[in-house]
Amino acid sequence: MSAGHVIEKLAEDYPLLYLDPDRDDRDAYRRVVLQGRDPERRTLAHYRGGPGDRDETVDTPAGPVRVVTLGDRHDFELVMRGMTAAKAGPLAPVPKSQGAAMVTVFNWPRIHAHLARFPEEEQAAEFKRFTAVRENYIDMLAVLSRGPYSGVDAAAAGETESEWLALSDTIRRYHELTHVICRRLYPDDVDPVRDELIADAVGLCAAYGRFDPEKEKLFLGIKDGRYIGGRLENYTDEPEVLAKRVPADLERMKKIIEEHPGAEPFGLIPVLMEG
Numbered sequence: 001m002s003a004g005h006v007i008e009k010l011a012e013d014y015p016l017l018y019l020d021p022d023r024d025d026r027d028a029y030r031r032v033v034l035q036g037r038d039p040e041r042r043t044l045a046h047y048r049g050g051p052g053d054r055d056e057t058v059d060t061p062a063g064p065v066r067v068v069t070l071g072d073r074h075d076f077e078l079v080m081r082g083m084t085a086a087k088a089g090p091l092a093p094v095p096k097s098q099g100a101a102m103v104t105v106f107n108w109p110r111i112h113a114h115l116a117r118f119p120e121e122e123q124a125a126e127f128k129r130f131t132a133v134r135e136n137y138i139d140m141l142a143v144l145s146r147g148p149y150s151g152v153d154a155a156a157a158g159e160t161e162s163e164w165l166a167l168s169d170t171i172r173r174y175h176e177l178t179h180v181i182c183r184r185l186y187p188d189d190v191d192p193v194r195d196e197l198i199a200d201a202v203g204l205c206a207a208y209g210r211f212d213p214e215k216e217k218l219f220l221g222i223k224d225g226r227y228i229g230g231r232l233e234n235y236t237d238e239p240e241v242l243a244k245r246v247p248a249d250l251e252r253m254k255k256i257i258e259e260h261p262g263a264e265p266f267g268l269i270p271v272l273m274e275g
Helices: 005-013 026-033 073-088 108-115 120-130 161-185 192-208 213-220 239-258 265-274
Strands: 054-060 063-070 100-106 138-145
Touching: 005 054, 005 063, 005 073, 005 108, 026 073, 054 161, 063 073, 063 161, 073 100, 073 138, 100 161, 108 120, 138 161, 161 192, 161 265, 192 213, 192 239, 192 265, 213 239, 239 265
Parallel strands: 063 138
Antiparallel strands: 054 063, 100 138
C-alpha cells in the first residue's frame, strides 16, 4: 500500500479531511460536515502518509468495525482535529496521552449517492426519510495511532522498546474496539470513566492474557492513591478526587476477570459492564 493511500481512501468517504485544520476555520468545517458541501480545495498535502498506515474491517461481537491506523503522529492529530472541528474548532489540541479514538462522522458521499437514484423533485423528501435512520449516514470507526500506550515509555512499562510498541498496538486496538462495541450494544449506558477502565482492561487482557491494576494505574497517572499526571485528566475535571476511588474499582475488576478464566477479551465486556 503506497504512502498516503489510506488517507486518500478515507477522504473519499469523509471529504472534511481535505480541509486543513491549520488553515481552515470552524465555519469551513461546518459547511462540509453539517451541510454536505464540497471542500473548496481537494488536497491532502497536509498529511505525510507512510507504510505504517492501515485501513481494515474487523469483525466484533457488535458487527464489523472499520479500523484506521495512522503510523505518523502528525497525521493522527490532524485527522482527530478535523473529525471534531465542526464542534470543537480545528485548533482544539489532541492530548499527548491520547493515541486512539472512536469517532462518529457523517458520510455525505453515501447520502449523495443515494439521492442520485431519485428524480430531483423527490430528493428533498427522500433526504428526510433516509437521514431519519442514523445508521444510513453516520459511521462509527476506530482511529488508531502508533506509539507507546498512554504516552508511557517502555522503561516505565518494564518492556523493551520493540516489545512495548507491539503490546501498545494490541492494547490500543482492543481498547478502541471495546468502545465501539459498548456504544453499539449499550447505547444508553454511558459512564466515561468506567468505560475507559473497561476498555483498558480488555486491551490489557488481549496483550498480556491478564489484567494488571498496577499497569492501569500507570496509564491513568495514579501512584499511591494520588494523581501524578496521566490520562485520567482526559475524562474528569477532578482527577485528584477520582484517583482515590479508582484503585478499589480496579481491584474489583481484577476479581471479576479472574472469575472468568479463559474468556476471550471481548467476552469480558458484558461481565464488566454488569459488575
